[in-house]
Amino acid sequence: MSATEVPLTITTKNVTATFKQNKELSSTVDEVLKAQGISWTVRTALKYTPMSLKVQLYTDDNGVEHLDIDQLLPAGIKSDEPRTFDFQFREKLSVVFGPVIARSKRVTIDEATQINGFLGQGWDEGCVKNGLFYAYARGDPSKPNGLEWESHQTFGFADVQIDEKQTERKYVVRLYFTAPGLEEGVEKRLVYDFVQEGI
Structure with missing residues (x-):
């Protein structure tokens, strides 16, 4: 097992771990970040510098699941993304994305596919059994510096093709994103x- 492969003991029912973006295996998201108002300087840095994530899943005293994600971006920029899986809308002023309205919940593969087919593709057997993390967010143009955009994300684990012969289990985020400046x-x-x- 490779040192960069996610152990099978870590699932969407049990994850407290640190991950680092694999730039070679990840999609380029420059047009997404541009639509979200991210500056050229930061976007350029993100092209070459991998983002680090600290992910912690836990259940509060009321039995509600939480997924806290701390992102470390280039130039020491930190962005926290606390997600509460009760699917209630919450407003947040993000240091990166500005004013945002978001909600989150756990979904099955079928539910993810119904939201958007891409979001339900390629997950491992653990995600089929335990479900995925789903997060919806949109910019809030009614607030100062708010922009109009909409994001659907699923989070989980998948066997990713590394080369012609090898696959490795990785932490994966799938994103479906729309904004007025994008044709589709x-x-x-x-x-x-x-x-x-x-x-």
Whole structure:
């Protein structure tokens, strides 16, 4: 097993780990970031510098699941993405994306596919059994510096083709994104290598 492969002990029912983006296996998301108002300088840095994620799944005293994701971007920029799986809309002022309205829940593969076919593709047997993390977000143009865009994401684990002979289990994010400046919806896959358990 490769040091960058996610252990089978980590699933969508049990994940507290650190991951690092694999730029070679991930889609380019420049047009998405541009539509979200991200500056050329930051977008250029993101092209060449892998993002690190610290991911922690836990259940609160009321039995509601939470997925906290801390992102470390180039130039030391940090962005926290706390997700509460009760599918209630919440407003947030993101240091990266500005004013955002978002909600999250756990979904089955079939439910993800119904939202958008791309979101339900390619997941491993653990995700078939345990479900995926789903996050919906949109920009809030009613607020200062808010832009109009809409994002659907699924998070989970998948066997990703590394080369002609090898596949590795990775942490994967699938994104379906729309914005007025884009002629059609954009489908992107972000792939992350395993770094360590715990954060």
